[in-house]
Amino acid sequence: MSSHTGSAAPGLVLRTGVPDTAAYDEAVAGAVAEGLASRIASHDADLWGPEAAEEAGKRLGWTGLATASRPLVADIEALHAELATQGVHRVVLCGMGGSSLAPEVICEAAGVPLDVVDSSDPDFVRRAAGERLSETVVVVSSKSGGTVETDSQKRAFEAAFRDAGIDPAGRIVVVTDPGSPLEESATQDGYRVFRADPEVGGRFSALTAFGLVPSGLAGADIGGLLDEAEAARPDLEADSADNPGTRLGVLMGRAAVDGVDKLVLADAGSAYPGLGDWIEQLVAESTGKDGTGILPVVVEHLDAPDFGRQATPDSVLTAIGPRTTFLDGLEPPSGYTVAVDGPLGAQLLLWEYATAVAGRILGINPFDQPDVESAKAAAREMLDGAGEPPRLRFSSGAVSVFADGASGGDWLPDGTDSVPDAVSALLDRLDPEQGYLSVQVYADRHRDAGLARLRPALAVRTGRPTTFGWGPRFLHSTGQYHKGGPATGVYLQVTTEPEADLEVPGRPFTFAEFLTAQAVGDGRVLAGKGRPVLRLHVASPEHLDALVRELV
Incomplete structure (x- = not known):
């Protein structure tokens, strides 16, 4: 693996490691020769192909x-x-x-x-x-x-x-x-x-x-x-081999084309550790379609127990913050690493340019979200009482277990009667080469923050990239990738009865009914695409900690 350090834009530092320097430099040179950066800045809607031109033509104002x-x-x-x-x-x-x-x-x-x-x-x-x-x-x-x-x-x-x-x-x-x-x-x-x-x-x-x-x-x-973004803007618009937006976008796009399509994001001592969640939505929803895409995997920080486990052959290890030296001596299986540091305004613009460039390389329209509406429609169908009720597979204590997916849920072996065994059956469906696990929790993300422990624990257990999303928040983020990206995911949903329901004024449904419809509806769409979905429904929030202890 070889590395490159660049800091063309004021305050921005980008360090990259790639398995083949010559091929990467050639791809960057090709992007520069095409004028990708300047064409994006000048709102060239034709960059992503004729089918995307109409949408792109009204979505480039961000530059x-x-x-x-x-x-x-x-x-x-x-x-x-x-x-x-x-x-x-x-x-x-x-x-x-x-x-x-x-x-x-x-x-x-x-x-x-x-x-x-x-x-x-x-x-x-x-x-x-x-x-x-x-x-x-x-x-x-x-x-x-x-x-x-x-x-x-x-x-x-x-x-x-x-x-x-x-x-x-x-x-x-x-x-x-x-x-x-x-x-x-x-x-x-x-x-x-x-x-x-x-x-x-x-x-x-x-x-x-x-x-x-x-x-x-x-x-x-x-x-x-805005000042931070403006300072970085000239270099991000320049057709130069040192343009950090071009370099990052080419790395992301070329890696994904080569099957290295998981972007593992870890905070490296930045002043904005939540940036990974924003990047997750930007990259996943922009690229996860037409059976391809880049899946961001947000890891809490470089010292998280599972960070090393995420260094799989299909992962780009990415650090955000001043600890860019984490790359020194690092030899991940894929050979791909990224370290980014700089002011927040500059980073926002950097990742937007990089995502647009990656979309060009992947041959997709980075500005639409064709599969998001399917989950919304399924939720509306559930609220209207038109959808089939979810099929209960078994109950164990305070947990009701539902399974959908390939062949109508037949992936869950007959006779399964415990939550750990059901989860093990789901994890057995993971593709050891390209698969990922998505943990989706529909609960109060402040009160029930401890449920986030499921992500690193299951990542260590599986050795595969594992994401975590709070529902319905993630439906507007990684939800597009789950349904439109590569069919390599398995999905663990956790839902719960609330402490008390709440009416939605002027609407014929309550908040709890709406939330359940969103979970069941999204699971149903995933199942319809052959993705295995396991939903664990807990009788009350007070039983959630016990569920976590049972699984970790």
């Missing part, structure tokens, strides 16, 4: 956001100051996918609090809507204006404000695209509305109003964030 979003800063800062004079200091963000992941990492990096409500779990929503309402402003973010999760969260907060004698019009701020149903209703209701750039897709929207409004209201230096 100039460091400048285009500058006028937003003063408006956001003025509203922040106005709210502060009213004693409103708590910022809640209701949003899914790109609408919540970017503000979460921006605020984490800035060290300012932001309460992100990106769940349909009734316990999660009830607690968020029941705290400190007298000092709370709620940012409701939805690009389409029709995201059911976000609409349900908005309705819950409107009811909570009214019950507390507070006019929602003074406490709800809306971020959406011009002309969306949410813009129309919010304007009628007297809410403050920020209109985002319609030529930027959700997962590329970190530097639009979707990323800047909640972050700025929470107190983050959003002007400084």
Whole structure:
């Protein structure tokens, strides 16, 4: 393995290790000769083929956001100051996918609090809507204006404000695209509305109003964030062999073409450890389609117990942060390594360019998400009572076990009657060369944070890349890859009865009914594609810890 260190863009450092330097340099030179970076910057919609041209033509506005979003800063800062004079200091963000992941990492990096409500779990929503309402402003973010999760969260907060004698019009701020149903209703209701750039897709929207409004209201230096992106922009637009965006994108794309399609992301002492979750959505949803793609595997940090286990022949080991020396002497089986460090604004733009370049190499449209709607449709079908009820395979104590997938769930051997045996049967379905395990938990991600221990424990057990997602949050992230990417995954779902259900005001379903429909619906779509899905449904949250102990 050979390595290359580059720092062309101000503050950005990219170190790469590849198994074949000559082939990699040739691929980078080809990208430079094609003018990929400058063509992306100039919004050349033809880069990803004729079928993608229409979509790409209205999704490349992200390249100039460091400048285009500058006028937003003063408006956001003025509203922040106005709210502060009213004693409103708590910022809640209701949003899914790109609408919540970017503000979460921006605020984490800035060290300012932001309460992100990106769940349909009734316990999660009830607690968020029941705290400190007298000092709370709620940012409701939805690009389409029709995201059911976000609409349900908005309705819950409107009811909570009214019950507390507070006019929602003074406490709800809306971020959406011009002309969306949410813009129309919010304007009628007297809410403050920020209109985002319609030529930027959700997962590329970190530097639009979707990323800047909640972050700025929470107190983050959003002007400084734009400065960081602007400083890196000239080098990311340049057709040069030293362009870090081109180099990273070529490595990701070429590795995936060669079967090295797992991007293992570990924090290396950065000031923004949550960046991996944002990269996960950007890369997985952009590339996971047409039976190909790059699967990000977010590992907590370089010292996580399973990081070395993720060094499989199909994995690119990636470190984010100043500990770039982790590459020294590292010889992973694939030969591919990446270390990235730099200011957050610069990193956001870097990964966006790299993802667009990787999409070009993979021959896919990085700006659509054709398989996301299937899970939404399946959830609606469940809520309407039209779907087949899930088939219970057996119960063990507080856990009910459901199995779907290839041949209608026949992958689970007859006579299986214990949870550990059912999980072992699922793991036996893992392809030892290209397979991955996806752990999906539909619960309160604050109260039940301990469930995240399942990921490293099962990764060590299987020796295979293992991802972890909170439902329904991950449906707007890796959910596209699960259904549209390579058919190499096996899926472990964990669901639970809530402490108490919560009505969705004005809707014919509750939050618990909606969450269950999302889990069952997504599992059903995966099963329909031949993916094995095991769902463990726990009778109450108090039994979740026991389930973890049983499995780890």
